[in-house]
Amino acid sequence: GAGVSQTPSNKVTEKGKYVELRCDPISGHTALYWYRQSLGQGPEFLIYFQGTGAADDSGLPNDRFFAVRPEGSVSTLKIQRTERGDSAVYLCASSSIGAYTDTQYFGPGTRLTVL
Amino acid sequence: KNQVEQSPQSLIILEGKNCTLQCNYTVSPFSNLRWYKQDTGRGPVSLTIMTFSENTKSNGRYTATLDADTKQSSLHITASQLSDSASYICVVSGLTGGGNKLTFGTGTQLKVEL
Numbered sequence: 001g002a003g004v005s006q007t008p009s010n011k012v013t014e015k016g017k018y019v020e021l022r023c024d025p026i027s028g029h030t031a032l033y034w035y036r037q038s039l040g041q042g043p044e045f046l047i048y049f050q051g052t053g054a055a056d057d058s059g060l061p062n063d064r065f066f067a068v069r070p071e072g073s074v075s076t077l078k079i080q081r082t083e084r085g086d087s088a089v090y091l092c093a094s095s096s097i098g099a100y101t102d103t104q105y106f107g108p109g110t111r112l113t114v115l
Numbered sequence: 116k117n118q119v120e121q122s123p124q125s126l127i128i129l130e131g132k133n134c135t136l137q138c139n140y141t142v143s144p145f146s147n148l149r150w151y152k153q154d155t156g157r158g159p160v161s162l163t164i165m166t167f168s169e170n171t172k173s174n175g176r177y178t179a180t181l182d183a184d185t186k187q188s189s190l191h192i193t194a195s196q197l198s199d200s201a202s203y204i205c206v207v208s209g210l211t212g213g214g215n216k217l218t219f220g221t222g223t224q225l226k227v228e229l
Contacts, residue, residue: 004158035219042119042204042219043159056216091158100146100208101166104217106158 002026004107006092012113013082021077021110023092029105031098032075034067035091037109043091049075050098082114118142119207119220127226132195136223138188138205146208150179150190153202153222162190162203195227 005024013019025032030051035043045059049069057067064082069075079086089109095102119140128134140148147166151159163172163179165188171180176193192199202222209216 033217035217040221042206042221043217044219045216048216059216093158100210101164103161103164106160108156108158 004092004094004105006090006107006110008110009108010111010113012115014115015082015084017082017114019079019082019112021079021090021112023075023077023094023107025073025075025092025094026105027073029094029096030072031095031102031104032069033093033095033104034075034077035093037089037091039088046077046090048098055098079112082112084114087112087114119205119218121203121205121220121223123223124221125224125226127228128195130195130197130227130229133191133193134195134225136190136192136203136205136225138190138220140186140188140205140207140218140220142207142209142218144210145183145186146210148179148181148188149206149208149217150177150188151204151206153204155201159204159206192225197227197229200225200227 007022032049034046037043048056051072064080067077091109093104093106095104122137149164150162153159165181167183178191181188204222205220
């Protein structure tokens with residue numbers, strides 16, 4: 001596609017539920033990133049994929065968070081046993097090859113609200 | 116801990132005026148510094164990318180400067196337009212791990228008024 005797309009745009013769930021957030025990167029981009037942005041803050045790094053593998057998952061806050069990219073394109077961020085503190089905008093970005101100076105192109109984000 | 120600090124936190128200017136936003140960082144080892152524009156409800160959009168050897172980079176009415184010795188950067192916006200109203204985020208990349216792990220500042224919220 002023309003840009004990075006994310007679905008759903010908004011997700012409201014109850015505390016303790018499981019959610020999946022989807023990211024479709026720009027076609028041909030091998031690098032994919034997930035960030036979390038809380039209100040009034042800059043995005044915080046969660047995980048980076050190079051192809052199908054997670055090259056750096058040091059930003060995942062705990063083991064309730066997990067992400068996959070099985071075919072090296074679409075990625076899914078999975079959150080188990082959601083907590084109110086998980087409420088944030090989850091941003092996905094992709095870049096051409098993951099080089100240090102690659103431009104990262106961001107999607108519009110998924111706004112997650114945990115009640 | 117790697118940090119990126121921006122000032123001012125918010126800024127209101129009249130259309131047609133210029134403004135300068137500031138960024139200080141402590142990310143080390145340093146790879147590059149970026150400025151992003153984020154409209155409300157949208158993902159960030161890249162404006163400029165500078166490596167440590169670059170002192171200035173322009174993109175239309177946006178000009179970014181970098182002093183890698185003092186670890187400071189600025190973003191100058193010339194002849195502001197209403198559409199410039201957005202959050203401007205300074206982002207620093209360190210030479211850690213694979214790929215490009217970015218550290219974001221909290222942004223400067225710019226409002227351009229008539």
